Amino acid sequence: MSQPSKRVLMIGLKSSAVDFEKWPQLSPEKLEAAFVQVLKEVTDAGYVSEWCLVGTDASAVDDVSAALARFEPDIVLVGAGVRTDPDHLHLFETILNTAHRAAPNAKFAFNSLPYDTLEALKRWA
Numbered sequence: 001m002s003q004p005s006k007r008v009l010m011i012g013l014k015s016s017a018v019d020f021e022k023w024p025q026l027s028p029e030k031l032e033a034a035f036v037q038v039l040k041e042v043t044d045a046g047y048v049s050e051w052c053l054v055g056t057d058a059s060a061v062d063d064v065s066a067a068l069a070r071f072e073p074d075i076v077l078v079g080a081g082v083r084t085d086p087d088h089l090h091l092f093e094t095i096l097n098t099a100h101r102a103a104p105n106a107k108f109a110f111n112s113l114p115y116d117t118l119e120a121l122k123r124w125a
Contacts, residue, residue, distance in 0.1 A: 006125050008042060008049035009071050009103075010117065011064060011095055012079035013088075017055045022085060025113075034114035041118050047125070054082075056091055064095055068102035075124050077109040077117060084112075 012035070015028040026034075035051055042049045052067035054060035068076075076099045083092050099106065107124040111117045 005046050005048045006074045006121075007072060008047045008075045008077060008121055009052055009067055009073035009099075009106075010038070010042070010049060010077045010079070011052045011054065011067075011082065011099075012114070013081040014053040014055055018081055019085070019087075023081070031114065038114050038117045042121065045118055045121075047121060054091075054095075056088060060091060061094055061098055064098050065102060068099060073103055073106050075109055075121060076103060076106045077111060077120060079114065079117075080110070080112050083110055 015031045018026070018028070018031060020026060020028070035053070039049065039051060050067070050071060052064055054063045078092065078095060078099075082088050082095060096108070099108070109120040109124045111120040
């Protein structure tokens, strides 16, 4: 009997919330295309996954809480846009604490760009 697919909630910034001056290798179009590509790659690799794309305001916590309640992930991936920008430190901490409360048994994974998401998930699957 095969093991059930791991459920992955991928949390990242909406392209409208990204300061692309800090990420010169990206543009809104590249980031949107990456979201689609990553979801396909992750799904093709056998994960049940979805994106939770958030802004940088207080609604981010509500969006993450709702996604966690609906999806019940085995792995929560928090994207580099949330995690590595010093301006988003409080947002990152809030997302981690929200996810930890809602899914205490979930593992956390972190990518460095959208394009290495699958490798980040494989480290914790």
